[in-house]
Amino acid sequence: MKPCALMLCLLTATLTAALAAPVALVVDGKSDHVIYCDTNAPSSVKTAATELQTYVEQVTGAKLPVVNEPKEPMVCVGANAASTAARVTTDGLALEGWRVAVRGRNLYILGPDTADDEQTPQGGTSNGTRNAACMFIEKFLGVRWLMPGPHGDYVPKMASVTIPDQDLQGAPFFLNRRVPYIQENRAEVKQWGARQRLGLSLSLYHSHNWTAIKPEAFTQHPDWFAESGGVRVPPTGRYKLCVTNPGLIRAFADAAIAYFDANPKATCFSLSPADSAGWCECAHCKALYEDDPNGDLSVTPAIIQFYNGVAKLVAEKYPQKVLAGYIYAAYVYPPSQPFKLAPTCSSCGRRASTTASRSTGPSCSSAGTIWHPSGSRLRATSPTTTCRIACTTNWAR
Numbered sequence: 001m002k003p004c005a006l007m008l009c010l011l012t013a014t015l016t017a018a019l020a021a022p023v024a025l026v027v028d029g030k031s032d033h034v035i036y037c038d039t040n041a042p043s044s045v046k047t048a049a050t051e052l053q054t055y056v057e058q059v060t061g062a063k064l065p066v067v068n069e070p071k072e073p074m075v076c077v078g079a080n081a082a083s084t085a086a087r088v089t090t091d092g093l094a095l096e097g098w099r100v101a102v103r104g105r106n107l108y109i110l111g112p113d114t115a116d117d118e119q120t121p122q123g124g125t126s127n128g129t130r131n132a133a134c135m136f137i138e139k140f141l142g143v144r145w146l147m148p149g150p151h152g153d154y155v156p157k158m159a160s161v162t163i164p165d166q167d168l169q170g171a172p173f174f175l176n177r178r179v180p181y182i183q184e185n186r187a188e189v190k191q192w193g194a195r196q197r198l199g200l201s202l203s204l205y206h207s208h209n210w211t212a213i214k215p216e217a218f219t220q221h222p223d224w225f226a227e228s229g230g231v232r233v234p235p236t237g238r239y240k241l242c243v244t245n246p247g248l249i250r251a252f253a254d255a256a257i258a259y260f261d262a263n264p265k266a267t268c269f270s271l272s273p274a275d276s277a278g279w280c281e282c283a284h285c286k287a288l289y290e291d292d293p294n295g296d297l298s299v300t301p302a303i304i305q306f307y308n309g310v311a312k313l314v315a316e317k318y319p320q321k322v323l324a325g326y327i328y329a330a331y332v333y334p335p336s337q338p339f340k341l342a343p344t345c346s347s348c349g350r351r352a353s354t355t356a357s358r359s360t361g362p363s364c365s366s367a368g369t370i371w372h373p374s375g376s377r378l379r380a381t382s383p384t385t386t387c388r389i390a391c392t393t394n395w396a397r
């Protein structure tokens with residue numbers, strides 16, 4: 001090798017080593033880093049900065065000052081002029097996604113963030129920087145938030161924290177992540193949820209909604225309502241519908257369309273059945289029913305077919321709106337045959353999404369998934385952002 005080539009190789013190796021050097025954030029309980037957060041950052045970003053300060057101190061004993069001007073070496077929190085100058089941006093990151101990058105001695109922790117009074121196009125929020133900070137705290141500080149409140153924190157002790165030269169990024173798989181019925185309005189539970197990266201960039205409305213077909217419709221359209229013992233049942237209480245009836249599907253779609261007409265900013269309409277029994281016993285509906293693994297009635301195929309039928313009609317006028325429906329109760333188990341929930345993410349943008357909560361069996365899903373009859377999990381077959389929705393509890397049972 002010629003001397004000049006050798007020099008070039010050595011120089012390149014030296015530069016690479018310099019660029020790839022890990023960041024010593026805390027050494028023996030001391031740090032010269034600051035946490036920089038822009039004054040105009042959304043409150044979720046400021047919270048992320050505080051969380052970082054709190055847990056770095058709890059883990060190492062070093063309290064990094066939070067400052068409003070960039071000052072190296074720093075932990076730069078949120079997307080701002082300093083991160084842009086370092087060419088660490090949120091470009092290409094999905095909503096609520098996160099990025100943690102090392103540049104020289106600086107750390108950049110950021111993600112797409114909605115302003116305090118801003119919503120995503122689908123009615124939610126994006127707290128990407130907060131998610132990034134929580135990911136960082138878990139991954140590099142070893143903290144775990146096992147339950148809400150300070151007693152739920154697991155905080156290891158470390159005298160030194162070194163961050164490898166990395167550029168990590170990712171995003172939540174589901175656009176809507178909630179754990180309901182856990183006293184979620186309490187401050188400590190909200191905080192715990194945020195640390196678990198719960199949240200939603202897509203607002204879903206999925207409550208029981210078969211009252212979208214008014215009982216008065218029975219007079220002219222008894223065949224829209226459930227049959228029992230050979231007769232159509234006048235709707236009272238938690239009445240059921242005949243989900244295979246084309247007129248009913250059209251009427252339900254018209255109700256959704258009328259809702260979106262009257263509420264242009266609304267992003268979602270619910271297709272979820274009423275609670276309790278009373279499923280239609282007409283020949284068309286019964287032909288779709290199955291036994292679940294416990295030998296009980298499963299109406300899942302009929303419900304999914306209904307969801308898809310309504311979604312298809314609504315998409316003709318509102319291809320960007322979301323239709324949501326429970327996977328729950330007598331329709332919580334997967335059908336015996338793999339079933340595509342909706343022709344999602346097609347060019348016409350049709351989609352139906354489902355969400356499950358308080359489910360007692362394998363459940364859940366999202367548009368663009370195939371629901372496997374033998375599995376307790378759904379496999380995403382169309383992992384594009386707009387198709388990833390939903391959430392569940394208990395799906396590991």
Ligand SMILES: [Zn+2]
Pocket residue numbers: 226227241242243244245280281282283284285286
């Ligand atoms: Zn029926």
